[in-house]
Amino acid sequence: MTVTTAPEAALGVLPRADGSAKYSHAGYTVTASVNGPIEAQRRDEHPYEAHVDVIVRPAAGVGGTRERHLESILQSSLTQIILVKNFPRSLIQIVLQVEDTPENDYVNTKLVQASLSFAIMPALFQTAVLALLSAGVPMRATATATAVAIVPQDGTKKSVVDPSPRDVEIAQSVHVLAFTSHDELLLAESEGDFTVKEWDDVYETAKDVCCRPVPTKEGMEMVLDDEHTNGPDLRHFLRSTMENKVASDLHWK
Amino acid sequence: MATASPAPSGPQPSLTFTRPVFAKLSPHPYLLRTLSPDSPDQQPTRNNGRSPHQPRPIQINTSSLSQAHGSSLVRTGDTTVICGVRGELLPVTAIPQFRPHNGTLYDQDEDDEARARKELKDYDLLVPNIELATGCAPQFLPGVPPTTLAQTVSTRVYSLLHGAGVVDGRGLRVWYTPEIKKEEEGEMEVEEEEEQEEQKPQVVAFWVLYIDLLFVSFDGNPFDAAWAAVLAALRDTKLPAARWDPDREMVVCRKGADTRLNIRGLPVACSAAVFLEKEHAEVGRGEGNRHWILLDPDRSEEGLCKEVVTVVVDCSEGETRVRSIEKQGGTVVGRELIRGFVGVAEGRWREVKEAMGN
Secondary structure: OOOOOOOEEEEOOOOOOOEEEEEEEOOEEEEEEEEEEEEOOOOOOOOOOOEEEEEEEOOOOOOOHHHHHHHHHHHHHHHHHEOHHHOOOEEEEEEEEEEEOOOOOOOOOOOOOOOOOOOOHHHHHHHHHHHHHHHOOOEOOOEEEEEEEEEEEOOEEEEEEOOOHHHHHHOOEEEEEEEEOOOOEEEEEEEEEEOHHHHHHHHHHHHHHHOOOOOOOOHHHHHHOOOOOOOOOHHHHHHHHHHHHHHHHOOOO | OOOOOOOOOOOOOOOOOOHHHHHHHOHHHHHHHHHOOOOOOOOOOOOOOOOOOOOOOEEEEEOOOOOOOEEEEEEEOOEEEEEEEEEEEEEHHHOOOOOOOOOOOOOOOHHHHHHHHHHHHHOOOEEEEEEEOOOOOOOOOOOOOOOHHHHHHHHHHHHHHHHOOOEOHHHHEEEEOOOOOHHHHHHOOOOHHHHHHHOOOEEEEEEEEEEEEEEEEOOOOHHHHHHHHHHHHHHHOEEEEEEEEOOOOEEEEEEEEEEEOOEOOOOEEEEEEEEEOOOOOOOOOHHHOOEEEEEOOOHHHHHHOOEEEEEEEEOOOOOOEEEEEEEEOOOOOOHHHHHHHHHHHHHHHHHHHHHHOO
16 A cells, blocks of 8 residues: 655646646655736735745645645744745745546545545645746745655554555554755644654654755765665655756756 | 923823833833843843743532533633533444454453554544634634634644544443343344354444633633643543343433543643744744743743743653643744743643643
């Protein structure tokens, strides 16, 4: 059941938006568009900073209370990394369209689910950051997010990075953590039943996925070094995606 | 100043402002001044007179609504919330894709518990709804759709209800055991096998709990108050005895034989906001920026703080179990602060437990 595919991303997929990105990982596919800074509506206008507007659209149906919750979490986190003070009285609009969610063979899928928002949060977060980079919105840091579930297995507990819906269903606790590129904890959302010690372990795991330092070993040594096999290296992924995009954009030179 | 000498004639316009005027005009510098007093022997206080780690006392009153099956009134400072729990019967014939399970009435194992938990989720047996009444705070206007805040708090209560497994779903099932009809016994010997199959008790209906919260007065920290109200109301909830009437083919309830809902654990929410010295400081280079963790923030403080932390702990089983951690909107609170904050939440847990009354 575990989907262990590497994350994939494409930048600038929508021609008319200022910036856009399509990101798929762990069964989730999200497309984001970013427009900004544009003129803000009168009621959203802030005299000192830009208003960040996040809209989450689910794969099916219209957004409900769960989407509002996701939007408010993303909005408060993204406001922290965007240099909002540079654009007073303007608006930066981020629209996130969920395209695909992993199917769970074990439960009858309901169209409207108020919970189960946890596993999708990293995908939404990553897509928003990629789209902001694509739009060239000035940011003080980039950020990466991941989900970790603690799943009981044969009497013990093991932590699963990027859990599948089945893992989330049987998990004792599910955690979403986001870190900035300065290794600071930007966002932490956990639910379930856990101890502080377990949360510490989850923190270590998530930090390893989100903020792995650039490998110093080269060539053969790096390939043989299987010390880090727990999940993808998201910071490196973000960097290489941008590098590839820049390289292809400047190909004509 | 002006008070030193009596005013010569008529009211003289004062050139200084009173403290409340300053607090209104520039709230951030005002709160900063009260939190960082000039002399070291003065304790840092907030505008509301509390120290940074001092929560507002909580008062809980239950069974005040006569029409609801369970109700509570929670008050912390000027935040007042009423919660009413009302049970409605949901016959299984009304559930699309209802899958009868093969458990029995007397199952007490973990499988059955997990199944009951799944039922709560699949059939939406817990329906929380939060209303921020018009006039409970100036920002809530009449005639508008539910605000983002109301929707967010409602979603958080919903996820915590399921995530913490507070309600034992087994108590929400209505069972029916078909009786063997005596006159038919002789005739139907051939079909005895089939009859036996049908004698098993079966679930005929579920109780759906509508948990409605109304904020009468809103002064910050809505989630802590809302969650305490939900928990107190659920602990107060008594459902009438329901049985299936095969003749009328419906569920009938009997008065005077109410059973109390089985509520597991006592998770208590504890929130704090992070107040930064420099309002417009850069994230990432925040070393020089002092911060204060303000426990149980009121409305004016919430307006000045971007980063908020909520931890839900349950110490009723001896060891501290964390049910939820939510932190967003900033980078000050890292791993160490969250660890320390769990300790603060344990203190709050004891206060709320005392207020709950048992």
